[in-house]
Amino acid sequence: MEKKIFNKFLKERGQRVTKERAVILQKTFSYHGHFDPESLYLRIRETGLKASRASVYRTLNLLCECGLIERVTKTERGTLYEHTFGHGHHDHMLCIGCGSIIEFYSEDLERLQDNLCRKQDFKGVTHTLEIRGYCKRCQKNKK
Amino acid sequence: MEKKIFNKFLKERGQRVTKERAVILQKTFSYHGHFDPESLYLRIRETGLKASRASVYRTLNLLCECGLIERVTKTERGTLYEHTFGHGHHDHMLCIGCGSIIEFYSEDLERLQDNLCRKQDFKGVTHTLEIRGYCKRCQKNKK
DNA sequence: TTGAAATTGAGAATCAATCTCAAATATGGA
DNA sequence: TCCATATTTGAGATTGATTCTCAATTTCAA
Ligand SMILES: [Mn+2]
Ligand SMILES: [Mn+2]
Ligand SMILES: [Zn+2]
Ligand SMILES: [Zn+2]
Numbered sequence A, B: 001m002e003k004k005i006f007n008k009f010l011k012e013r014g015q016r017v018t019k020e021r022a023v024i025l026q027k028t029f030s031y032h033g034h035f036d037p038e039s040l041y042l043r044i045r046e047t048g049l050k051a052s053r054a055s056v057y058r059t060l061n062l063l064c065e066c067g068l069i070e071r072v073t074k075t076e077r078g079t080l081y082e083h084t085f086g087h088g089h090h091d092h093m094l095c096i097g098c099g100s101i102i103e104f105y106s107e108d109l110e111r112l113q114d115n116l117c118r119k120q121d122f123k124g125v126t127h128t129l130e131i132r133g134y135c136k137r138c139q140k141n142k143k
Numbered sequence C: 001t002t003g004a005a006a007t008t009g010a011g012a013a014t015c016a017a018t019c020t021c022a023a024a025t026a027t028g029g030a
Numbered sequence D: 001t002c003c004a005t006a007t008t009t010g011a012g013a014t015t016g017a018t019t020c021t022c023a024a025t026t027t028c029a030a
Helices: A002-012 A019-027 A037-046 A053-066 A105-118 A136-141 B002-012 B021-026 B037-046 B053-066 B106-119 B136-142
Strands: A068-074 A078-083 A093-094 A101-104 A123-134 B069-073 B078-083 B091-095 B101-104 B123-134
Touching: A002 A019, A002 A053, A019 A037, A019 A053, A019 B078, A037 A053, A053 A078, A068 A093, A068 A123, A078 A123, A078 B123, A105 A123, A105 B106, A105 B123, A123 A136, A123 B106, B002 B021, B002 B053, B021 B037, B021 B053, B037 B053, B037 B078, B053 B078, B053 B091, B053 B136, B069 B091, B069 B123
Parallel strands: A093 A123, B091 B123
Antiparallel strands: A068 A078, A093 A101, A123 B123, B069 B078, B091 B101
16 A cells, blocks of 8 residues: 555656665565664665665655655654554654653644644644653652 | 853752853854854854864753753754743744744643643653744745 | 666765863862 | 862864765666
């Protein structure tokens, strides 16, 4: 399914459907959570498949443009991605203490953002809401 | 005022109040909008003052920890900062077309986030909401 | 099957940010 | 004021994620 979408996207832009892009797409969707480009690259090599780092980065950018995946966050240790196709859109709470990530979704929040955009004559396309703080466990440990 | 706060922060951590830190703090607050470390560094040199790049980066991190400034966004071309002390908290809309940034604040949005955190037993400390899309002007130009 | 155009990959390049460590400095006490 | 010492500074090196280069390979419409 995601393969159909990606290939269609490529065709429309006069770009080509290659083995490497197929491999990268497939392995991207083998992740159920967040992942970074380097570990995706290693996962590809582990399975005996082939695609270079350069192609991994290039293809991740294409997959973002195409809307199948999203950048979750850009930390000092690189970028985290996740696929959005199949998973609904959601936002993240990041624990400063232990690094754990809570995913959440709120219809109210989405609606409110739409209203705010309208108020500014801004046409929202995507957004990232990242709430940093302390998860339940880390709050306890502090005491 | 911000100087008082910063010095108190340093003292509490057993860190020292140095000329370089004072210069960097002062020039940081000479910006009324967003800025990046390199241009802050250049602005310092232009005025004949001195502080190395290393100290600029180190001090910006301290100022973040201390809460006087915040990271606005981490782009491919580096990190943008702004001071929060004196300015109220706000979030950003980023135009994909022209790079312009709209600042906005919504009491409803803040309240809603608090509720969402409570629901997850998460203790929110800071957050970043970045809405990417097209500003008024870029919407027109597209047609 | 062909050929123009797109893509790939190994390694080089880029560049923000951090690190190194000897020299300089801040600070609390004598 | 002077001292002892822990902290900070800065020039340049280093790191590390990401992008770039470009010759060789591959795609795909005709
Ligand atoms: Mn997620
Ligand atoms: Mn701002
Ligand atoms: Zn935690
Ligand atoms: Zn614009």
